[in-house]
Amino acid sequence: xxxxxxxxxxxxxxxxxxxxxxxxxxxxxxxxxxxxxxxxxxxxxxxxxxxxxxxxxxxxxxxxxxxxxxxxxxxxxxxxxxxxxxxxxxxxxxxxxxxxxxxxxxxxxxxxxxxxxxxxxxxxxxxxxxxxxxxxxxxxxxxxxxxxxxxxxxxxxxxxxxxxxxxxxxxxxxxxxxxxxxxxxxxxxxxxxxxxxxxxxxxxxxxxxxxxxxxxxxxxxxxxxxxxxxxxxxxxxxxxxxxxxxxxxxxxxxxxxxxxxxxxxxxxxxxxxxxxxxxxxxxxxxxxxxxxxxxxxxxxxxxxxxxxxxxxxxxxxxxxxxxxxxxxxxxxxxxxxxxxxxxxxxxxxxxxxxxxxxxxxxxxxxxxxxxxxxxxxxxxxxxx
Amino acid sequence: xxxxxxxxxxxxxxxxxxxxxxxxxxxxxxxxxxxxxxxxxxxxxxxxxxxxxxxxxxxxxxxxxxxxxxxxxxxxxxxxxxxxxxxxxxxxxxxxxxxxxxxxxxxxxxxxxxxxxxxxxxxxxxxxxxxxxxxxxxxxxxxxxxxxxxxxxxxxxxxxxxxxxxxxxxxxxxxxxxxxxxxxxxxxxxxxxxxxxxxxxxxxxxxxxxxxxxxxxxxxxxxxxxxxxxxxxxxxxxxxxxxxxxxxxxxxxxxxxxxxxxx
Amino acid sequence: xxxxxxxxxxxxxxxxxxxxxxxxxxxxxxxxxxxxxxxxxxxxxxxxxxxxxxxxxxxxxxxxxxxxxxxxxxxxxxxxxxxxxxxxxxxxxxxxxxxxxxxxxxxxxxxxxxxxxxxxxxxxxxxxxxxxxxxxxxxxxxxxxxxxxxxxxxxxxxxxxxxxxxxxxxxxxxxxxxxxxxxxxxxxxxxxxxxxxxxxxxxxxxxxxxxxxxxxxxxxxxxxxxxxxxxxxxxxxxxxxxxxxxxxxxxxxxxxxxxxxxxxxxxxxxxxxxxxxxxxxxxxxxxxxxxxxxxxxxxxxxxxxxxxxxxxxxxxxxxxxxxxxx
Numbered sequence: 001x002x003x004x005x006x007x008x009x010x011x012x013x014x015x016x017x018x019x020x021x022x023x024x025x026x027x028x029x030x031x032x033x034x035x036x037x038x039x040x041x042x043x044x045x046x047x048x049x050x051x052x053x054x055x056x057x058x059x060x061x062x063x064x065x066x067x068x069x070x071x072x073x074x075x076x077x078x079x080x081x082x083x084x085x086x087x088x089x090x091x092x093x094x095x096x097x098x099x100x101x102x103x104x105x106x107x108x109x110x111x112x113x114x115x116x117x118x119x120x121x122x123x124x125x126x127x128x129x130x131x132x133x134x135x136x137x138x139x140x141x142x143x144x145x146x147x148x149x150x151x152x153x154x155x156x157x158x159x160x161x162x163x164x165x166x167x168x169x170x171x172x173x174x175x176x177x178x179x180x181x182x183x184x185x186x187x188x189x190x191x192x193x194x195x196x197x198x199x200x201x202x203x204x205x206x207x208x209x210x211x212x213x214x215x216x217x218x219x220x221x222x223x224x225x226x227x228x229x230x231x232x233x234x235x236x237x238x239x240x241x242x243x244x245x246x247x248x249x250x251x252x253x254x255x256x257x258x259x260x261x262x263x264x265x266x267x268x269x270x271x272x273x274x275x276x277x278x279x280x281x282x283x284x285x286x287x288x289x290x291x292x293x294x295x296x297x298x299x300x301x302x303x304x305x306x307x308x309x310x311x312x313x314x315x316x317x318x319x320x321x322x323x324x325x326x327x328x329x330x331x332x333x334x335x336x337x338x339x340x341x342x343x344x345x346x347x348x349x350x351x352x353x354x355x356x357x358x359x360x361x362x363x364x365x366x367x368x369x370x371x372x373x374x375x376x377x378x379x380x381x382x383x384x
Numbered sequence: 385x386x387x388x389x390x391x392x393x394x395x396x397x398x399x400x401x402x403x404x405x406x407x408x409x410x411x412x413x414x415x416x417x418x419x420x421x422x423x424x425x426x427x428x429x430x431x432x433x434x435x436x437x438x439x440x441x442x443x444x445x446x447x448x449x450x451x452x453x454x455x456x457x458x459x460x461x462x463x464x465x466x467x468x469x470x471x472x473x474x475x476x477x478x479x480x481x482x483x484x485x486x487x488x489x490x491x492x493x494x495x496x497x498x499x500x501x502x503x504x505x506x507x508x509x510x511x512x513x514x515x516x517x518x519x520x521x522x523x524x525x526x527x528x529x530x531x532x533x534x535x536x537x538x539x540x541x542x543x544x545x546x547x548x549x550x551x552x553x554x555x556x557x558x559x560x561x562x563x564x565x566x567x568x569x570x571x572x573x574x575x576x577x578x579x580x581x582x583x584x585x586x587x588x589x590x591x592x593x594x595x596x597x598x599x600x601x602x603x604x605x606x607x608x609x610x611x612x613x614x615x616x617x618x619x620x621x622x623x624x625x626x627x628x629x630x631x632x633x634x635x636x637x638x639x640x641x642x643x644x645x646x647x
Numbered sequence: 648x649x650x651x652x653x654x655x656x657x658x659x660x661x662x663x664x665x666x667x668x669x670x671x672x673x674x675x676x677x678x679x680x681x682x683x684x685x686x687x688x689x690x691x692x693x694x695x696x697x698x699x700x701x702x703x704x705x706x707x708x709x710x711x712x713x714x715x716x717x718x719x720x721x722x723x724x725x726x727x728x729x730x731x732x733x734x735x736x737x738x739x740x741x742x743x744x745x746x747x748x749x750x751x752x753x754x755x756x757x758x759x760x761x762x763x764x765x766x767x768x769x770x771x772x773x774x775x776x777x778x779x780x781x782x783x784x785x786x787x788x789x790x791x792x793x794x795x796x797x798x799x800x801x802x803x804x805x806x807x808x809x810x811x812x813x814x815x816x817x818x819x820x821x822x823x824x825x826x827x828x829x830x831x832x833x834x835x836x837x838x839x840x841x842x843x844x845x846x847x848x849x850x851x852x853x854x855x856x857x858x859x860x861x862x863x864x865x866x867x868x869x870x871x872x873x874x875x876x877x878x879x880x881x882x883x884x885x886x887x888x889x890x891x892x893x894x895x896x897x898x899x900x901x902x903x904x905x906x907x908x909x910x911x912x913x914x915x916x917x918x919x920x921x922x923x924x925x926x927x928x929x930x931x932x933x934x935x936x937x938x939x940x941x942x943x944x945x946x947x948x949x950x951x952x953x954x955x956x957x958x959x960x961x962x963x964x965x966x967x968x969x970x971x972x973x
Contacts, residue, residue: 009584011457015573022572027866050575063575269938270953348957395783398860398918401766411787452708466842480764481756484815503748508782510764515720515752524721524833527749542840543863544903545658545745548896551718559833566890605793607761611790613782621848622951629959630953633966636934639950640878640967643932644854644911 003299005072010020012054012069016076019049024080024348027172032083035352036199036207037161039084043091047117051077053092056099060107066309069244071301078254079261082357086251087208093158094123097167097185097240101228110165110187122163122186124154124214125237132370134169134237136179139188141170143223146170148186150219152196154187156364160197160212165189168216169233176231183233187225196221206355242313245365249301252325253363256332259354261315263290263336273285277339278348286339290332297325316378319371322361326368329358385440385534387431389464390487390517391424393448394453394507406552408612420455423502427563430569431500432463434534440497441465445490447475447483453586460584461577462570472590477603486515486601490519498539499560503528514562523589526553527559530567649682652708652736654727655700657688659719659839661805662696665742665805665822665841670703672808676771681725682737684816689726691716708734709916712825720750722827727754729826734944736798737774743802743901755800760801761788761793767807783945785921805902806925835908847881854880855909857900857927858888861916861937861956865893870914870957874964877971883907885923901926916956919944 005013023042029355032039042287046052055070056062078085098106098121101320113119125134150170157166173235176182188195197212228236267277277283300321307314333355337344344351362368381384395416405412417472422427431442442464446452450470456467470486478486491499499521504511511527518525531542532551542550542565555561591598603609626634653673656663666679670686673753679683683705690699690711697707710726731739731754741747743765748866755762767788768779776799849855856875862868868882875882882898891898900907902922910929917923924947927933935948938955945951952959 007453007457008578010454010579011461011573012575014454014458015461015575015578019572025864026867027864045572048574049572050579054575065575065579065580204631398781404787411783444850449687480752481762484756506784507781509784511748512752512762512764515749516756525749525753526720526834528745538720540837543745546663546902547906548841548899549658550840551872552840553719554837555835555836556833565886566892569892583833607793607795608763608778609793609794611777613787613789616781616785616788622933622945622948624945624951624953629954629962630966632954633961633963634970636950636952636963637967637970639911639932639934640854640911644878644909 008026009069009072012065013072013076015049016051016073016247017080019046019051020077020084023070025083029081029084030347033207033286036201036210038210039087039208041282042084043088044117046088047115051058052117053095053111053115055096056111056115060099061112066305067246068302068305068309070245071305074247074250075238075254075257078251079258082255082258082354083175083206085254085258086206086357086360089247089251090158090209091120094167094244095121096243097123097227097236098187100239100243101236102237103230106176107185113164119164120162121134122157122159123240124157124168126154126156128153129209130260132367134180134234137169137183139168139170141168141172141184141340143172144220146223147220148223148225150188150221151188152216152218153247154182154216155213156200157197157212157214157215158364159210160214161199161210163190164243165364166214166321167227168344171229171239172233180234182231184230185227185233185236187227188216188219188221188222192219192221200298204359205353206360217335226284238315239313241365242315242318243308245310245318245371246301246304247367249297249304249321249325252322252329253294253297253301255354256290256325256329258296259329259351259358260287260290260294260321261335262349262351263287263339281299286335290335295330297321301325317373318367322365323371323375324356324370326361328361330355333358385438385497386495387434387440388491388494388496389424389428389431389442389459390445390499390501390513391428391455391459391509392421392446392502392505393418394421394505395588397506404615405474409544409610410506410613418564420458421505421507423466423501423504423506423563423565425570426454426565426567427500427502428459428462428464429568430532430563431498432530432571433568435463435522439451440468443468443494443496445470447471447478447486451464456586457581457584458573460581461573463577467586469588470590470594471631472587472601473567474591474598474602477606477609478551478601479513479608479609481511481516481604482605484513485519485605486594487513488515488520489596490589491517493589497557498534499558500508501562503562503564509561514560518560521558521560523558523560524555525562526555527562528564529561530564532561532563532637546629554607574617649677649680649794650734650736651677651682651684651740652731652734653684653686653704653740653782654742654747655686655688655696656742656744657693658694659744660696662699663742663744665744665803666808667703668699668806668808669740669742669803669815670700672769672803673738674703674813674942675811676738676769678817679771680737680774685734685736685821687716687727687730687838692847697820698875700826701820702815704814704818706819706821708821708823710823710825713829714827715825718746719832719834719836719942720753722833723750724754724757725826730757731760731798738776739800740800741800741802743804746801747795747827751802752799760798760800761795762802763791763793764802764895765804766801769801769803781965786799804921805923840883847897849881849883849900850905850907852883852907853910854878854913854928855883855900855907855927856880856915857883857885857912857917858884858894859917859923861918862888862893862915865891867957870895872958873959874967876966877964880911880913885917885920907940914944914948915960917940918946919947
C-alpha cells in the first residue's frame with residue numbers, strides 16, 4: 001500500500017499545472033464568464049498537448065492512461081480556474097460511452113477528433129420530466145427501415161449548443177417492463193435534421209460550459225448509430241456514471257482546492273485590527289477545517305479512480321466520492337468567501353465564481369440525493 | 385548537431401516566504417515547490433529548437449540526488465533524447481568550480497558539438513559553472529547569450545550587455561554557451577512527451593565513472609564554502625502610505641504634484 | 648609590496664561605474680592590510696582612461712594592443728593570465744558584469760585561483776577574507792569563505808560598494824607588454840547592436856509607471872497604462888515583463904535595460920531585484936506598490952503601499968482624474 005503518486009503521475013500533474021498556469025488570464029476569464037463563452041483557444045492547445053482524451057487508448061487518439069491520470073488533470077485545471085477547468089474537463093463529456101461500448105469504427109470516427117480538439121461531445125440523458133431519474137425515457141427512438149426516428153426533449157444538456165455529436169438515451173421499446181430494459185444509447189450528430197438546441201442562460205455557474213435544451217423532432221439516424229447492444233442503454237449510462245462521477249468529484253476537489261489557495265493567500269496578506277487574518281485563531285481553525293475536508297475528498301476521489309482503473313467498479317465508493325467532494329467544494333468555497341469578507345462577494349476576487357461553480361457538482365451527474373440512494377442501496381442491499 | 389545541456393533543479397522562492405533552516409547554512413526547503421532552474425528552461429528549449437532545425441541529439445546532465453530526475457524527465461519530455469544524472473555522496477558540498485569539473489568529466493564521455501547551460505541558477509547565483517566548464521574542456525565560450533544562430537562548425541551569438549546593448553560574436557564549435565532568459569519561449573510539457581519519458585532510463589554516473597578522485601570533489605575539492613546565511617538587513621525603507629484606498633490615492637496625488645510637477 | 652589589482656572595465660571609450668566602486672573598496676582593503684592598489688587597464692588608445700584612473704591607484708598597469716580594442720574573453724584571459732602570474736597580486740577584483748561574468752570564472756580556473764563571484768561585501772581579518780553574497784534572488788544573504796590560500800579572485804556586484812572620495816594617490820603609469828600574438832581566435836567580435844529604439848524613450852520621462860512580474864498577465868497592462876496616462880507618465884517595466892514579451896525591450900529598466908532618472912518612479916508589482924534597482928535608484932522619488940510588505944523594492948522607495956495592485960491602481964487612476972479636475 002502506498003498513497004504516493006508514481007513519478008509519471010506527478011509529471012502529468014505538474015505538466016497540467018504549468019499549462020493552466022501559463023494559459024490563465026484573469027481578465028479574459030472574467031470576460032468569458034460574463035459572456036458565456038467556451039475557452040476555445042485553451043481547449044485546442046490542451047488537446048494538442050494530449051490533455052484531452054488522455055484516458056483513451058492510443059489507437060483512438062488518446063494517451064493510453066486511465067481515469068486516475070485524467071482526474072489529476074481535471075483537478076489541476078479546476079484548481080487554477082473553476083470555470084475554465086469545468087469547461088475543459090467536460091469537452092469530452094460522455095465520449096466514454098463510445099469508448100466503452102462503441103464499435104472500432106465508431107471509436108475511430110468520434111474519439112480521435114475529440115482527442116485532437118476538433119470535436120466536442122455531449123450526452124443527452126436528462127429529460128424535463130425526470131431529472132436525475134433515468135429509469136423512464138419519454139424520448140423515443142423507433143426503427144423505421146434502416147433508421148431510428150427519434151422524438152423527444154432533453155434538458156440541461158452539457159455542451160448542448162457546442163457538441164459535434166451527442167449520445168442520446170432513448171426508449172426504443174415503449175412496452176418494456178420495467179421501462180429501463182427497453183432503452184438504447186444512439187449517436188446523433190450536430191446538424192441532424194430536426195435536432196435543435198436552445199441555450200439555457202443565464203445560469204448560476206459553469207458559464208463557460210454550454211447547457212442547453214435539445215429538441216429532437218423526427219430526427220433520423222442510421223441504425224449503425226446504435227451504441228453497443230440493444231436495450232442495454234440504461235445499464236451503459238449507469239456504468240458511464242461510475243466513471244463520470246469520479247471526474248465530477250475531481251472537478252469539485254479542484255474547485256475546493258482553488259478556493260482554499262485563494263483564501264489562504266488572502267488571509268496571509270489581509271490585516272484587520274492590526275493583525276494579519278492568519279494570526280486570528282478563528283481563521284486558523286477555518287483553514288484547518290477546509291484543508292481537512294479537501295484532503296478527505298481527495299482520498300475518496302483518488303481511491304475511486306484507482307479502483308476504477310483496476311476494474312474494481314464500486315458505485316458506492318464513486319457516489320461517496322462525488323457526494324463528499326461536491327459538498328466539500330460548496331463548503332470550502334463558502335468559507336473562502338467568508339474569509340475574504342466583502343471582497344469575496346465581488347467578481348474580481350474570484351472566490352464567488354468558485355462558489356457558483358462548486359454548486360453544480362452537487363447537482364449534475366446525479367444529485368447528492370441520488371448518490372445517497374446509490375450508497376444506501378449498496379449498504380442495505382437491493383431496495384426494490 | 386549534438387548538444388549537451390546542463391541543468392539544475394531548484395526551489396521556487398520568488399513568491400514564497402523564506403525561512404532560514406536549522407543548519408543556518410541553507411533555507412528551510414520543506415513546503416517549497418521545486419522546478420527546473422528558470423535559465424535552464426531557456427537553455428533546454430534553445431537546444432531542442434536547434435535539434436528540430438538541424439537534427440542531432442540533445443543530452444541533459446544534472447548533478448544531484450534522485451529528486452533531480454524530475455527536472456531531467458521534464459527536459460526529456462520537452463524533447464531531449466537522453467538524460468544522465470551525476471550523483472555520488474562525495475559530491476556533497478561541491479562549489480561551482482568542482483561542479484564544472486564533475487560535468488566536464490561526464491561531457492568528455494559523450495560526443496558533442498555544443499554545450500548549453502543557464503547563465504546562472506536561481507538559488508545560489510554563482511554564474512560560474514558554464515564558463516569554467518569551457519576552460520576545463522579547452523573550448524571557446526560565451527556567457528549571457530540571448531540570441532543564437534548556428535552555421536556549419538560555428539555559431540553567431542549575441543551577448544546581452546548592460547543598458548540594452550548587445551555584442552555579437554562568431555564562435556567556433558565545439559563551444560559552451562550560457563543562456564540568458566528571454567532568448568525563446570520554453571514550451572509546455574505534453575502528455576505525449578511524458579509517455580515517451582516513462583520508458584526512458586536515466587543513467588547515473590558517480591566519481592569512479594568520471595575518473596575523479598573523492599578528494600577532488602565535494603568540500604575537499606572546493607575553493608570556497610558557505611559559512612552561514614542570514615536575512616538581509618532592512619534598509620531605511622519607505623514611508624508606508626496607509627488608510628483606505630481613496631485616502632492612499634489622495635496622498636499619491638499630493639506626492640505626484642509635489643515631486644513630479646503634475647499640473 | 649603586497650598588491651590588490653582591480654580590473655578597469657570600459658566600453659566604447661568610457662569607464663564603467665563598477666571600476667570606481669572596486670577601486671574604492673580595493674583601496675579600503677589595501678589600507679587595512681598595508682598593501683597597495685593597482686588598476687589594470689587593457690585596451691587600444693586608452694591613454695585618457697589611464698589618466699583618469701591615476702589618482703585612484705598607486706599604479707595603472709596599462710596594456711595596449713590593437714587586438715584589445717574591444718573586449719573578448721579570449722584575449723582578456725591571455726593578457727590577464729600573464730599579468731597576474733607575474734605580479735602575483737594578493738587579490739584581484741573584477742566586476743560581476745556582463746564582461747566579468749563572461750571571463751572571470753575561466754581566468755580563475757585557468758590560474759587555479761580560488762574565486763568568489765557576485766560579492767556584495769568583502770571583509771578582511773588580516774589576510775583572511777570573508778565575503779557576503781546573496782542567495783535565492785536576494786531573499787537571504789550568505790557569508791562565504793575561501794578554503795584555499797590566496798591569491799584570490801573576487802567578482803563584485805555593480806552598485807554594491809559606494810565610491811568614497813579620498814586623497815589622491817600617485818598613480819604611476821606602468822606600461823606592460825601584451826601577451827597576444829597573431830594566432831587566430833576561436834571567438835571573434837563582430838559588432839555591437841543597440842536594442843531597437845521604439846517610439847518612446849523612457850530615459851527622458853519625468854514620470855515613469857513601471858510594472859513587474861506582479862502584473863500577472865499581458866491583458867492587465869492596459870489598466871496600468873490608463874493610470875500612467877492619467878498622470879502624464881510613461882510605461883516602463885522590469886525584466887520578467889520583457890522576457891514574456893509583453894512589452895518591448897526598450898521599456899525595460901535595470902542592469903540589462905535602461906538606467907532611468909525620472910522625477911517620480913512608480914514601481915507596481917515589482918519585487919525589486921538588485922538588477923532592477925540598479926536601473927532606477929537615480930529617480931527623484933520612488934513610490935512602490937507591492938502586496939508583499941517584505942519586498943526589497945520598499946528599501947529602495949521613499950513611499951510604499953502594501954496592496955493588491957489590481958485593487959489599488961484603478962482607484963489611483965480615478966482619484967487622480969477627479970483631483971486633477973478640481
